[in-house]
Structures are given as C-alpha cells and as structure tokens.
Amino acid sequence: MMAVPQPTLEKETEDSSLLPLVHDIIKCMDKDSQDVHQELAKLKAKIQEAREQISSMPGIDSSPQDQQQQLATLREQVRTKNQLLQKYKSLCMFDVPKAS
Amino acid sequence: MAAVADKSTKERLVSVVDDLEVLSRELIEMLALSRAQKLPQPGEDTQILELLVQRDKEFQELMGVAQQQGKVHQEMQLLEKEVEKRDSDIQQLQKQLKEAEHILATAVYQAKEKLKTIEKARKGSISSEEIIKYAHRISASNAVCAPLNWVPGDPRRPYPTDLEMRSGMLGHMANLPSNGVNGHLPGDALAAGRLPDVLAPHYPWQSSDVSVGMLPPHHGNDFALEPPGHNKENEDDVEAMSTDSSSSSSDSD
Numbered sequence: 001m002m003a004v005p006q007p008t009l010e011k012e013t014e015d016s017s018l019l020p021l022v023h024d025i026i027k028c029m030d031k032d033s034q035d036v037h038q039e040l041a042k043l044k045a046k047i048q049e050a051r052e053q054i055s056s057m058p059g060i061d062s063s064p065q066d067q068q069q070q071l072a073t074l075r076e077q078v079r080t081k082n083q084l085l086q087k088y089k090s091l092c093m094f095d096v097p098k099a100s
Numbered sequence: 101m102a103a104v105a106d107k108s109t110k111e112r113l114v115s116v117v118d119d120l121e122v123l124s125r126e127l128i129e130m131l132a133l134s135r136a137q138k139l140p141q142p143g144e145d146t147q148i149l150e151l152l153v154q155r156d157k158e159f160q161e162l163m164g165v166a167q168q169q170g171k172v173h174q175e176m177q178l179l180e181k182e183v184e185k186r187d188s189d190i191q192q193l194q195k196q197l198k199e200a201e202h203i204l205a206t207a208v209y210q211a212k213e214k215l216k217t218i219e220k221a222r223k224g225s226i227s228s229e230e231i232i233k234y235a236h237r238i239s240a241s242n243a244v245c246a247p248l249n250w251v252p253g254d255p256r257r258p259y260p261t262d263l264e265m266r267s268g269m270l271g272h273m274a275n276l277p278s279n280g281v282n283g284h285l286p287g288d289a290l291a292a293g294r295l296p297d298v299l300a301p302h303y304p305w306q307s308s309d310v311s312v313g314m315l316p317p318h319h320g321n322d323f324a325l326e327p328p329g330h331n332k333e334n335e336d337d338v339e340a341m342s343t344d345s346s347s348s349s350s351d352s353d
Contacts, residue, residue, distance in 0.1 A: 016163045019156050022124050029131055040128070047121050050159075054117065059173025060109040060166045067172055074179040081186035088193055 016053075021046055109166050116159045123152040 021043045028036040054060070059067065127148045134145070238244060247256050265271055 016160055017156055018120055018124060018159070019153065022127065022152065025128055026131060029128075029135060043124060047117060050117050051114070054110060054113045054166070057110070057166050057170055059169040059176070060113070062108050063106060064109065064165060064169060066108075067169055067176075071172055071176055071179070074176055074183065078179055078182050078186065081183065081190065085186060085189055085193070 016050065018043065018046060018050075109162060109169055113159070113162050113166060116155055116162060119155045120152065120159060123148055123155060127152060 021039065025036060025039045025043060027033075028039050062070070127145060130145050130148065247254070250256060
C-alpha cells in the first residue's frame with residue numbers, strides 16, 4: 001500500500017520538470033530545425049499548465065509549517081470533544097433517548 | 101529565510117514558475133542571438149542554465165511539498181467533519197440536559213408544594229375520632245337530611261331554619277338580626293324545643309297543636325360533643341340517614 005503513492009509522486013514531479021522541453025528546444029536550434037516553434041509552443045503550454053495546476057491545488061494556501069499547526073489544532077479539538085462526550089456519557093445520570 | 105518560510109507554498113510555486121519562464125526565455129534568446137551572430141558567449145549562458153536547473157529542481161521539490169500538503173488538506177477536511185459531528189453531538193446532549201433540568205425543576209417545585217401541604221396538614225391535624233363525633237352530631241340534628249317520618253309541621257328541620265339563616269354568614273351580610281341567639285347550632289336548640297316561645301318561629305303551616313312534646317325524646321338532650329354510642333336513638337337516626345343517602349345515591353344511579 002505504501003509503495004503505490006511514491007511512484008505516482010515521482011511521476012508527477014518528473015512530469016513537472018521543464019528541463020526536457022528546454023533541452024528539446026536547444027537541440028532544435030542546434031539543428032536549425034523548423035520544429036523549434038512547435039517546441040516553444042509546447043514550453044509555453046507547459047508553463048501555462050503548471051500555473052493552472054498550482055491555482056487548483058488544494059491546501060497550498062499556507063506554508064507547510066502553518067498547515068501542520070492547523071492540523072495539530074484540529075486533532076486537539078477532536079480529542080477534546082471526544083473526551084468531553086465520553087465524560088458526559090460515562091456520567092450515566094439519565095437515559096439518553098436514542099435518535100431514531 | 102524566515103520570509104521564505106512564511107510565504108505560502110502557492111506563492112513560492114508561482115514565483116518559481118515565473119523565474120523558470122524568464123530564465124528559459126532568456127536562455128533561448130541568448131542562444132538564438134549567439135547562433136545568429138555566430139559569437140559564442142561562454143560563461144553567461146552556462147550561468148543562466150545553472151540557475152534554470154536550480155529553479156527547476158526547486159520547482160519539483162515544491163510540487164512534491166504541494167502534493168503532500170494536498171494530502172494533509174484532505175486529512176484536515178476529514179478532521180473538520182469529525183469536529184462538526186462532535187459539535188452536533190454536544191449540542192444535542194446540551195439540549196437533552198436542558199430538558200432534564202426543566203423536568204427536574206418542575207418535579208422539585210411540585211414536591212416542595214406537596215411538602216408544604218403535608219406540613220400544613222400536620223399542623224392542623226384533627227383526630228378521626230373528632231371528625232366522626234362531629235359527623236354524628238350534625239347527622240343527629242337532621243341538619244343534612246330530614247328524618248324519615250318528617251311531615252310538614254315537624255320542627256325537626258329538613259332544611260336550614262329561619263333562625264339559622266339569620267345567624268349564618270348570609271344573614272350577617274344582609275344585616276338581619278339574629279335575635280341575640282348566637283350559640284352553636286341554634287337549630288339544634290330549636291329542634292330540641294328549648295327556645296323560648298318568642299324566638300320560636302311560627303309559620304302558617306305550623307299548627308298550634310304541633311308541640312314540643314312531639315319531638316323525639318333524645319332531642320331534648322344537650323348536643324355536646326358526645327359519641328352517639330351513648331345514645332341508642334341517635335345511632336338509629338344516623339343509620340337511617342346513611343340508609344337514606346345510600347338509597348338516594350342508588351336511585352340516582
């Protein structure tokens with residue numbers, strides 16, 4: 001189960017690199033190939049795609065540190081509320097009618 | 101360094117993508133220019149290339165961080181849902197507690213009222229013997245029911261007498277003279293025939309031959325709080341009355 005996300009992540013990070021496209025452009029320039037315009041268009045499209053991907057990615061509006069802090073706060077909230085409910089339930093002072 | 105850490109991942113990614121775009125354009129333009137002019141510019145393009153590689157590496161790392169943050173975000177959403185669920189549970193519990201408090205408050209109030217009533221009853225307690233005695237007394241004087249053999253003219257009362265009405269509360273309200281008779285149950289005295297003739301009421305139906313002597317002998321006795329057991333005839337009257345009431349109740353049925 002743990003091995004599955006890692007290749008996906010690597011694939012995604014590899015895919016995000018712009019260097020192969022820049023390399024292709026330089027090669028085309030070296031060869032004086034007409035494909036250079038096509039490669040340039042690919043690079044532009046790739047950059048645009050990266051921008052769109054960044055704007056649609058969830059959870060990156062804060063820094064990882066801040067996000068970890070928020071996560072810890074949420075975990076603490078859940079823990080506290082669970083404890084509170086457990087405390088009330090363990091009182092057993094009256095019968096709580098079950099919600100039907 | 102602190103400023104970089106404070107920036108959000110999105111801002112850093114946008115900044116790196118901008119850098120990549122600028123650097124790649126610069127590199128391509130430089131290479132195109134050098135090829136057109138056939139003038140090699142060693143060093144500068146290498147520097148830009150290094151920067152480009154560095155920025156690209158940074159971009160990939162940030163993308164990795166962003167992916168991780170996406171997963172953390174998903175976990176946070178689950179936790180938020182959990183918090184909402186707990187909140188609604190706590191609110192429901194709070195509502196139930198309020199209801200229980202209300203019910204208990206009502207019960208406590210009612211119980212206090214009952215205790216007050218019990219205390220009041222204890223303070224003014226009367227023995228059952230006393231009540232039975234009084235019941236006998238009012239029954240013996242025909243205050244609640246006429247004797248079985250009552251006929252018009254019989255001074256034993258089937259209803260409150262004129263004297264009793266005068267001495268009662270209604271009489272006082274209407275300022276009727278009570279003729280100075282204010283003893284206990286004056287009707288008893290009347291029935292007993294102990295009143296002077298002046299005070300004795302005279303009614304049209306009351307014939308002159310209806311005399312005091314017609315009254316049963318026991319009515320001549322003083323109506324002190326005496327148990328009827330001492331007087332056999334009294335007891336008979338009571339029994340007759342209770343028979344009356346029972347028969348009337350069965351009639352109404």
